[in-house]
Amino acid sequence: MQRPVATATSLEQPERPLAHLATLADEVFERTSPYEGHGFVNHCRRLHRFATMLMQAKGLSFDVDLAYLVAMVHDLGIVSERDTGENYLQRSRALFHRETSGLDLGGVDSKLVDECLLFNHRLLAVPNLSEEAECFRRAVIIEHSHGLKRWGLERAAVRQVFEELPRDNFDRVLLDFTWRTLRHEPTTLVRGIFF
Secondary structure, three states, X not given: OOOOOOOOHHHOOOOOOOXXXXXXXXXXXXXXXXXXXXXXXXXXXXXXXXXXHHHHHHOOOOOHHHHHHHHHHOOXXXXXXXXXXXXXXXXXXXXXXXXXXOOOOOOOOHHHHHXXXXXXXXXXXXXXXXXXXXXXXXXXXXXXXXXXXOOOOOHHHHHHHHHHOOOOOHHHHHHHHHHHHHHHOHHHHOOOOOO
């Protein structure tokens, strides 16, 4: 697989104490993703951009590089062959913890990261979910609604993200995701996405 080209402008900040996490994110993605083209990588990068835009609008201080790592691994549980869990959300969480074992996460509580990974695909609001995880959940909705739902973000800013990080072959990737989920864990479509 060709190495993804970094284009996430929200990573272009002068002081990034957790920059090693962005490097790790790209390495993990490249090692794990079976897909060619830019559809999947751009999907993850759009999620990162939308989540960080939402967090910035709320005044939250979630590290940009940690958010990038969460976004880049959030769907990898669907395709990971090394990680275990009842569903792909749990496997994504297992992958995250395996890859970050012993690394500096800037003192962020692992429960917060777990919420971001386990609840990002929920269509309905999750009671008592952290604001950061709610931003990831809303970012997924922005992504899958093609920006029709924006949660207060400017239409032009959302459109710019889609222009800078085009969908490419992502529809083909989604079709494969659906097939893998239906074949291996069909109940996840209800328990994990809706409830």
